[in-house]
Amino acid sequence: MKIGVLGTGTVGVNLASKLVEIGHQVKMGSRTPDNINAMSWAQKNGSNASYGTFADAAAFGEIVFNCTSGEHSMEALKSAGEKNLEGKILVDVANPIKFENGELELLVSNTDSLGKQIQRAFPKAKVVKALNTASTELQVNPSRLRGDHDLFICGNDDDAKSRVAKLLKHFGWKSVVDIGGIKASRGMEALLLLWIHLSKKRPNELFNYKIIWEKEKS
Numbered sequence: 001m002k003i004g005v006l007g008t009g010t011v012g013v014n015l016a017s018k019l020v021e022i023g024h025q026v027k028m029g030s031r032t033p034d035n036i037n038a039m040s041w042a043q044k045n046g047s048n049a050s051y052g053t054f055a056d057a058a059a060f061g062e063i064v065f066n067c068t069s070g071e072h073s074m075e076a077l078k079s080a081g082e083k084n085l086e087g088k089i090l091v092d093v094a095n096p097i098k099f100e101n102g103e104l105e106l107l108v109s110n111t112d113s114l115g116k117q118i119q120r121a122f123p124k125a126k127v128v129k130a131l132n133t134a135s136t137e138l139q140v141n142p143s144r145l146r147g148d149h150d151l152f153i154c155g156n157d158d159d160a161k162s163r164v165a166k167l168l169k170h171f172g173w174k175s176v177v178d179i180g181g182i183k184a185s186r187g188m189e190a191l192l193l194l195w196i197h198l199s200k201k202r203p204n205e206l207f208n209y210k211i212i213w214e215k216e217k218s
Contacts, residue, residue, distance in 0.1 A: 004061025012067035029057025115185025
């Protein structure tokens with residue numbers, strides 16, 4: 001499959017590398033056609049790895065991953081082009097955050113989310129929120145953590161979610177939990193606040209979430 005990855009940071013590089021590893025053709029996109037990180041990544045990952053602008057990567061991919069900084073995701077996606085995203089699955093991995101005076105701040109919250117904003121701005125794309133609740137290392141290698149643990153996804157298109165879940169299972173995820181429509185991305189993005197506090201408590205340890213389901217006794 002041809003996949004576009006928007007973003008050249010750690011998340012974009014790790015996800016793009018994993019996608020190439022499991023057999024996909026991947027084009028990494030950035031603001032400029034000669035981004036050094038993208039060029040270096042492509043050189044290291046063989047003939048199935050290429051690079052270009054955000055628009056190049058979006059046009060190339062049957063599925064497109066948004067791995068840009070959440071603060072700048074809307075700008076990057078507009079640069080990618082609405083026509084290039086039309087009808088495609090757009091996997092939003094970004095979290096709309098910034099650090100202000102040493103504290104984490106959600107730039108979008110309460111009644112809205114980045115996932116919802118993206119779906120509104122690109123109504124013909126099939127936005128699926130995924131991978132934003134796990135650490136970069138676990139995103140592409142969930143077996144690094146012992147035992148069962150969950151990955152959450154949400155989006156308005158059931159077929160798109162099913163295809164994303166199948167792809168994530170090729171990453172090694174055994175439990176992909178669909179929590180509903182794209183409005184559920186509010187909770188997924190807010191969950192990062194808890195994730196940050198947990199990571200500060202044990203900075204050298206990996207962790208993730210596990211949901212325990214049990215019917216109430218009558």
